[in-house]
Amino acid sequence: MYNICITGTGYVGLVTGACLADFGNTVKCVDIDEAKIAALKVCKVPFYEPGLQEIVQRNVERGRLSFATDIKWGIESSTVVFVAVGTPMSAEGQADLSYVEMVARSVGENLNGHKVVVLKSTVPAGTCNLVERIIRETSKSDHPFDVVSNPEFLREGSAIEDFRKPARIVIGASTERAFDVMAEIYKPLILEDTPVIQTDVKTAEMIKYASNAFLATKISFINEIANLCEAVGADVTMVARAMGLDDRIGPKFLRAGAGYGGSCFPKDTKALVKTAERAGYDLRIVKAVIAVNETQRHLMVEKVERVLGTVKGKTIAVLGLAFKPDTDDLRDAPAIDMARELLAKGAVVKTYDPVAAEQAHRMLKGASVSADVFDAVKGADVAVFVTEWNEFRDLDLDKVKRLMKSPAIVDCRNIYEPSRMGELGFRYYSVGRAPKEG
Ligand code: NAD
Secondary structure: OOEEEEEOOOHHHHHHHHHHHHOOOEEEEEOOOHHHHHHHHOOOOOOOOOOHHHHHHHHHHOOOEEEEOOHHHHHHOOOEEEEOOOOOEOOOOOEOOHHHHHHHHHHHHOOOOOEEEEEOOOOOOOHHHHHHHHHHHHOOOOOOEEEEEOOOOOOOOOHHHHHHOOOOEEEEOOOHHHHHHHHHHOHHHHOOOOOEEEEOHHHHHHHHHHHHHHHHHHHHHHHHHHHHHHHHOOOHHHHHHHHHOOOOOOOOOOOOOOOOOOOOHHHHHHHHHHHHHHOOOOOHHHHHHHHHHHHHHHHHHHHHHHHHOOOOOOEEEEEOOOOOOOOOOOOOOHHHHHHHHHHHOOOEEEEEOOOOHHHHHHHOOOOEEOOOHHHHHOOOOEEEEOOOOHHHHOOOHHHHHHHOOOOEEEEOOOOOOHHHHHHOOOEEEOOOOOOEOO
16 A cells, blocks of 8 residues: 555546545645635535545545645655646647646655656646656655656546546556556556556557547547438437447447537647647647537537527527536536527526536626526527436426427437427427427
8 A cells, every 4th residue: 555645636636536545545635726625624525526525535534535735745755646637728729737847846846755656637748758857857866756657537427437447547657666556556456357558658648648539539520420410311319329339339429419528528639639730740630520529519509590590689598517417517518608609699598507507607697597497498488408417308398398488499419309309399409310390
């Protein structure tokens, strides 16, 4: 068991810290965000992630998990330092590495013995080498250290399960000592036959970007096919189902909709294009994936406009705001862009989300927040479903219809069956399928 410091207690850092404490390690989580740490010190998880609260509570009570803003305290008392800080998109579209560099300097300044520095943050190929350089330049000691790339693949909403049952563990390192420490840390997962990819650091860094870019490609691909299905009168859900049954293709990430959002795919695809530019290579497929995705959310607004003639002065219920179900993450969420565009075009926008509504309200000047779906659809000219929360699946649609001013639904996630919606008396428009216009 190790003394571990996790720098950055966001989705990735906190899940990693809590799960590694659950394996029996002593984990110190540090963050520069004082409010986040103050909340965690009283065992309050500052974001929504199913199951995380219990694990945090349990490990704090057992004395294996603690929190602080003092990074020196975390680094000095640990032999393994995970870097899980944000790598947001910079104004030029590349990964902003300033938080990673900040942690590297702190490690250098507080190097008091051999340490393994593990980059969990998603970073472009070459970043581990940069971190190594910064630590060496900042440190006044000659203690040896290793820098390891260990990209994270967890998904918000199922982060605990993903951490405990990953499809693979990727470890990029350059010494046996570093590989051994990482194998020991992940022993509980390796004992369950989780495949481990041991490679060099740049390859490990590329694996993460290539994986995310490929998943984003599947989404943009099926969205283009959906748009074509609409134009020729075919049904994209059947097309995707049949495609997915071919095990060379697989069924996942073939759901047509409003496009991908969130804190990873949009920034990671753009960062990969920038990495390629710097390396003198034109990454054409990923560029097209980004362009298709950026258009898709706008096409959803055009769909609403076609349904209503004009959105000016019309009341529109936007249902589901988080970029996907089971998270309150609103970063680059299609619903936020769509609501903003509708507001700019003069619509009255009412919003509802089971967990992200209050946060969204701060981002959407002029939109109102509803307590539930029924409140949101009351008097609405159209209801637009943007995130497929489970509670939408067994909604009392008769009640929805009674409350609306006119029973029209734009379903950006193909939650409902068109024939049933027609029977219920809705004008129903979805993605890549023929509309039901009554
Ligand atoms: P986040 O924004 O939720 O959390 C990052 C945290 O780092 C913040 O709390 C911030 O205050 C803290 N921080 C910044 N600088 C710091 C410093 N110098 N010292 C200590 N703390 C500092 O980010 P996240 O979603 O957890 O993502 C972290 C990284 O993991 C990113 O590179 C992201 O691309 C990657 N990733 C995210 C996911 C995901 O689903 N969210 C999945 C896989 C990989």
